[in-house]
Amino acid sequence: MNWAKLVGVGIAGCLLGGLTGCGPRESNALAGMSVDDQGNPVIVLQDCEGVIQEIEIYDRTKTRSHPTTGPTPDFEYTNAHPKKAVVTIPLAGDNDWKPTTGSPSWEASGNYSIQIWGDRHEWRAAGTEFTLADLKTLKPGQVRYFPPFRPTDDSPTPRPRSTGPEQPVVTPLDAFTSPECP
Numbered sequence: 001m002n003w004a005k006l007v008g009v010g011i012a013g014c015l016l017g018g019l020t021g022c023g024p025r026e027s028n029a030l031a032g033m034s035v036d037d038q039g040n041p042v043i044v045l046q047d048c049e050g051v052i053q054e055i056e057i058y059d060r061t062k063t064r065s066h067p068t069t070g071p072t073p074d075f076e077y078t079n080a081h082p083k084k085a086v087v088t089i090p091l092a093g094d095n096d097w098k099p100t101t102g103s104p105s106w107e108a109s110g111n112y113s114i115q116i117w118g119d120r121h122e123w124r125a126a127g128t129e130f131t132l133a134d135l136k137t138l139k140p141g142q143v144r145y146f147p148p149f150r151p152t153d154d155s156p157t158p159r160p161r162s163t164g165p166e167q168p169v170v171t172p173l174d175a176f177t178s179p180e181c182p
Contacts, residue, residue, distance in 0.1 A: 029125035031055070031114045032145030032176055034088065035138045041106075043077075043089040043114065044143050048178055050084035052125060054117040055097070059110045060129070073115075075104040086177045108132055128168070143176040144168050 029052045032044040043055060056073035077089065077097045093099040106112075114127040126148045138144060146168050 028148070028178070029116055030145060030148060030176075030178075031116045031126065031128045032143040033114070033128060033130050033135060033138070034143045034173070035135060035140055036088075036090070037140050039140075041091055041135050043091070044086065044145075044173070044176065045089060045116065046086045046176065046178055047082055047125075048084055050082045051118040052082050052116050053079050053119050055089070056115045056117070057104060058113045058115070059107065060113050061107075061109060061111050073101075075102075076100045086173075106132055130168075134168075138170065141173055142170050143173055144170045145176060 028049060029045065029047040032046075034042050034044050036042050045052060045055070055077040057075040059074050062074070075091075077093060077099055079097050081096070083096070087096070089097045091104060111129065111131055113129045116125050116127050118125075126146065128145045130144060134144060146166075
């Protein structure tokens with residue numbers, strides 16, 4: 001291949017990359033944490049588009065990284081057929097959300113992060129962070145989460161929490177649930 005063809009292929013690749021964007025697409029989905037009637041932690045997932053198929057939980061106080069694939073989750077759930085709904089997911093999983101690893105082992109000193117993804121990480125959305133002490137302050141029916149950041153240009157499209165406010169909120173489940181969700 002001569003230099004002219006190589007440069008042409010490089011330019012075409014750059015243009016195509018610029019047109020399609022980089023990284024996963026954004027979803028309006030949102031994750032939070034709550035407790036059930038017995039005080040056990042549950043994940044609350046608002047997935048109005050029905051695209052989220054993977055939930056990963058990390059303990060941010062531990063270093064778990066693979067040299068080529070990045071951080072390794074402590075615990076993971078998958079759902080082959082997500083629903084357009086707001087769902088609560090017990091940590092043991094349920095008929096839709098299957099754990100792919102064993103039960104999480106919670107540590108009082110842990111600082112946990114939940115990341116939510118679509119099929120093969122093609123979608124990403126706003127996750128949440130929490131400690132066990134945070135969860136002990138919750139009552140059943142309350143959800144702790146980071147509200148999605150909305151740009152100041154009045155765009156209706158939320159952005160992942162990584163670009164949004166750094167303070168979590170605790171609201172009743174009704175306030176966590178978007179009017180756009182079934």
